[in-house]
Amino acid sequence: MSDNRVWSYSATLMGSPILLKLFANNEALAARVFGLIKRYEDLLTVNRAHSQVMDINHAAGQHPVAVSRPVYELIKCAKAASMVQDSAFNLAIGPLVKLWRIGFKGDRVPPADEITARLRITHPQDVVLNDTDGSVFLTQPGMEIDLGAIAKGFIADRVRDYLHQQDVRDGLINLGGNVQTLGTPQGSWSIGLKKPFSSSDALVGSIDVVNKSVVTSGTYERYFEQDGKRWHHILDPRSGYPLDNELDSVTIISRDSLDGDIWTTLIFGLGVEKGCALLKQREDIEAIFVTKNRDIILSSQRQFRFTPCDDSYRITD
Ligand code: ADP
Ligand code: MG
Ligand code: MG
Numbered sequence: 001m002s003d004n005r006v007w008s009y010s011a012t013l014m015g016s017p018i019l020l021k022l023f024a025n026n027e028a029l030a031a032r033v034f035g036l037i038k039r040y041e042d043l044l045t046v047n048r049a050h051s052q053v054m055d056i057n058h059a060a061g062q063h064p065v066a067v068s069r070p071v072y073e074l075i076k077c078a079k080a081a082s083m084v085q086d087s088a089f090n091l092a093i094g095p096l097v098k099l100w101r102i103g104f105k106g107d108r109v110p111p112a113d114e115i116t117a118r119l120r121i122t123h124p125q126d127v128v129l130n131d132t133d134g135s136v137f138l139t140q141p142g143m144e145i146d147l148g149a150i151a152k153g154f155i156a157d158r159v160r161d162y163l164h165q166q167d168v169r170d171g172l173i174n175l176g177g178n179v180q181t182l183g184t185p186q187g188s189w190s191i192g193l194k195k196p197f198s199s200s201d202a203l204v205g206s207i208d209v210v211n212k213s214v215v216t217s218g219t220y221e222r223y224f225e226q227d228g229k230r231w232h233h234i235l236d237p238r239s240g241y242p243l244d245n246e247l248d249s250v251t252i253i254s255r256d257s258l259d260g261d262i263w264t265t266l267i268f269g270l271g272v273e274k275g276c277a278l279l280k281q282r283e284d285i286e287a288i289f290v291t292k293n294r295d296i297i298l299s300s301q302r303q304f305r306f307t308p309c310d311d312s313y314r315i316t317d
Contacts (some may be wrong), residue, residue, distance in 0.1 A: 004185045009034075014041050016176025020159075023170050023185060033159055037175070040069070040155045043071050044147050053145055057094065061141030064130060069274055070132040074154050074258075075127070076148060081262045082124035082237075088269020089262055090237035092122045094144025102233040102242075103222035109231060115240035122237060122307060149234075153215060153261030156180040160257075179214040180257045188305075194222045195310060196248035196290060204290055204313050207304040209253060213261030214227065215302075217268060218249035218290075234268050245271045251288040251306050259285060 009020045009030035018037060020030050030111070033276040045051045052077075055080070059065050078091035091215045101107045121142045128137040138145070147154075152175040158182045159173045163192045170183040181189045188208040195202040207214065223232035250261045250267045252260040263285055267275040272289050279287055279299045288306065289297040290313070298306060298317040308315055 002034065011037075013037050014045070014155075014176065016152070017049070017174075018176065019172075019174040021172040021197075022168065029166060029168070033162065035175070036159060036162055037155055039208055040070075040151070040158060044074070044151045044154075046144065046146050046148065053147060056136045056138060057144045060138035061290075062145040064128070064133075064135035064137035066133050066135040069134060070158075072129070072136065074147065074150070075136055075145065076129055076258045078145075078150055078262075079124055079127050079129065080129075082127075084266075086238075086269070087266060088234075088238075088243060089149065089265040090122060090124055091145050091147065092124050092127055092138075093142060093235055093237055094146035095121050095142060095196065096235050096237075096240055097146050097148065098144065100231070100235065102224060102231065107224045107231075109226050119237075119240050138150055149217075149265050150258060150261040152176060152178040153208065153213070153259075155255035156213065156257035162238070178257050178261065181209055181212055181214070183211060192238060193251055193288065193290070194218065194220075194249070202310070204296060204310045205288075205306055205308040207251075207253065207288070207306050210305055211255070213254050213257035213260045214251060215254075215257055215264055216251040217261075217264035219243075220248060234265065236269065243268050246291045246293065247289060248292050249290045250275075251290075253286045254284060263287070272278075275299070 007022050007025050011018045011034045020033055033197055041199045043052045046053055052071045056065045081089045082091050099110045121140045126139045156175050156178045157172055161170055172181050172189055177192055188210045190206050190208050191214045192203040192206045195204045196218055219232040232242045234243050250264050252263045254260050254270055276299050285304055287299040294313045295311050296315045
């Protein structure tokens with residue numbers, strides 16, 4: 001008979017709570033997983049003076065910077081997602097993120113002319129990639145790459161790959177909201193979906209998944225209030241202001257957490273109707289929308305089972 005006991009290991013990395021669950025007591029493995037996360041954080045962060053991404057940013061308007069392969073490939077993927085027509089995802093959003101300072105001290109609605117000025121230095125096509133030497137060049141002075149929307153997903157996938165290499169078949173990693181799952185002796189992992197703007201651990205429902213990533217992006221995660229309005233941390237690269245539509249949150253179920261990260265942002269930009277239409281072309285990516293009107297909309301239900309747990313929400317699929 002197999003032992004189904006779960007061992008949990010936690011840490012704080014990337015400014016977020018990190019949780020690793022294993023079906024064996026293996027402190028040494030947990031320490032190696034946290035070490036791996038920290039090494040990637042050191043390469044990708046833009047919240048410190050130095051990292052490979054900061055080296056690229058410091059050289060904006062001056063010269064290309066060669067970076068390590070994984071960082072180059074991630075930036076290449078982020079640029080591709082940013083270049084999709086009308087994409088709300090933009091890897092060059094850095095100057096606007098820094099201007100708004102949402103989630104950091106001193107956040108406030110910036111003057112409109114400053115937003116306009118910064119929109120001029122957030123064009124993804126001005127991120128120039130060179131496959132031959134693995135270098136990245138930001139052609140305009142003041143440009144800044146920000147991988148905040150996809151770093152956790154990318155790293156969650158690297159943790160999954162590392163656990164596979166270590167012959168760990170069952171487990172779960174939660175990187176501050178990016179959940180990546182590997183099998184489970186119990187049959188499936190149950191992942192709770194937070195109820196937007198509720199102070200407690202309240203859930204709108206939960207989903208059961210096997211070998212899937214579950215990523216939620218919500219306007220309630222990081223925001224401030226000014227002039228009777230909430231200003232949250234997912235910015236519209238077209239207007240320079242937080243994305244405003246019917247959505248409180250989007251959850252993406254996919255194999256890779258990197259896709260989950262990209263699609264949560266894309267879908268936030270599209271809203272429910274256009275988002276669902278686009279997902280019809282992608283059998284491998286599914287979404288759960290939670291709206292301000294308390295509707296829960298499932299784009300499809302192939303890779304998960306949804307269990308509602310709040311009567312004040314209406315469910316549509
Ligand atoms: P969380 O940080 O809670 O995981 P997200 O995954 O939605 O939230 O990522 C939000 C972060 O992504 C922001 O804090 C910012 O660094 C960056 N960001 C904000 N707007 C965009 C955008 N339109 N495209 C790409 N990155 C963005
Ligand atoms: Mg995220
Ligand atoms: Mg996201």
